[in-house]
Amino acid sequence: MPQSMAEKIVSEKAGKPVKAGEIVIAKVDAALTQDGTGPLTIRQLRKFSEDKAANPGRTVQFLDHAAPSPRMELSNDHMLMREFAQTTGSVLSEVGDGICHQIMAERFVRPGDLMVGADSHTCTGGGLGAFSTGMGSTDVAAAISLGKTWLKVPETIRFEVSGYFQRHVYSKDLALAVIGQMGADGCDYMSMEWGGGAIDAMPIHERLTVSNMAVEAGAKCGLMPSDDKTREYLASYGRETDWRPLAADPGAAYSRVVDIDATQIVPMVAMPHTVDNVVQIDDEQVKGVQIDQVFLGSCTNCRIEDIRVFVGLTKGKKRHPRTRVIVTPASRAVMKQAADEGLLSELLDFGATITTPGCGVCVGVHGGVLGDGEKCLATSNRNFKGRMGNPDSYIYLGSPATAAATAIYGVLADPREVV
């Protein structure tokens, strides 16, 4: 039987051929928690086990959501996670190392792996061809302890993307366009599987962005093929031996195939307060909306390439005096690279604030909380009411290029019109 990518990976991990709809037990190759979910994971695990990890070398605790800690309660949570990492011999990613999904991509994710994480954006790993999905603390505690999980093999919607991206249009715009079209529950419980010429040509950092947002359409995972681009990416982090080719079988069964012409996509914006509330940047509903804060960051869009795009448009300019700009590099490695390339200096000249690699701004914990009635354009993945720490504020989502244009003009602006 020809298999989708999801069926193929789960079959390997279940040790038998499986097809969509079956409930199976599958081996887990890697598990992650972060400081928002890790303390509860540890407390749940302690209800049924001593502090033990089945696969400590691929169990990773990330201190990234409150980094550095803004409150004593969170400092104590960090202490608990450090202690658990030490006792179990699992991996600890310290304050300042960066966002869990970025570090997983740099150091751990392998094509064909089955990964679980106590963070909904664990689906980012699909960008490297891993069946990688978010779960809650108890499920991840079980996976850490037993080295396996139960899951329903998802049905697959295949997205076939042809054509090429126009100038100033990025994979973030593709992701927003697709979520707008499918709806926030349009891919509930499904695997989103990506293919076609525009995906073959897409570099890994942009694939990670698309896979990262699979959960915003309700999907369990967002799977990209593993190809030569994947091999080059892994090789750039000294991990070429982790590479293997992986793709769906021709003739695999899909619940639906969606054809997209990348050439038709323009810069897109998700309006408050849902990610599927998507319009084109030139829509009357967003044209001229004044923006108080621009945020270039998150596991969606603050890799080195994103910073290059932002600086490419803002170099030599000053931010609009009304608009604050916060930049949070996705990881220590990204921040160092940006420093080495002189990009941090350009950002500071532009008037940006640069914060510690982590998640705090995006998730409303600290460092960029909005005031009452304020509006933010963020390159992150969620704009729910209260997401950035204030239920009386408004979040728009867009690409790093749209963020750059908006920071220059102080209103939601089209990157194709930057002069």
Add this chain to the structure above:
Amino acid sequence: MDIKGHAWKFGDSISTDHIAPGRLFHLRSNLPEFAKHVLEDVRPEFPSHVQQGDFIVGGKNFGLGSSREHAPQIIKMAGVGAVLAKSFARIFFRNAINVGLPVIVCDTDRMSDGDEIKVDLEAGTVLNLTNGDEQSFPALPGVMREILMNDGLAQYIKDHQDLPIH
């Protein structure tokens, strides 16, 4: 097992940020305190007025967003007997079962705010005692039923030292 209480109506797309806001991130290791704020950004009176056994009655895609299991934990801790909705987001649904909070897919348009509701989990029925309407809901997959009946996944693993299916 019967659960009886009043309906608290909520709209479509109630996210985990509505249920367990990020601005209260520091309360994640203090769930009794966190539960005093559950859903307050949607209905400020909810946490202080919800009674033991009451139902959250949502619309489409209830619980979308983050994987934070604190969301169903504090709903349960506030005394809610079950969450009823037209549909649920995937991670929330699984988390709720894992912490022993019943989640029921049904037509919630047939209930109004304040209606007295009775849910029979064994029979799979929702009875609206206020307007007399009765509907049945689909059974959970076997694995989830076992977890729910064992008061959650942690307790199940403690008792069996394994996952519900092998």
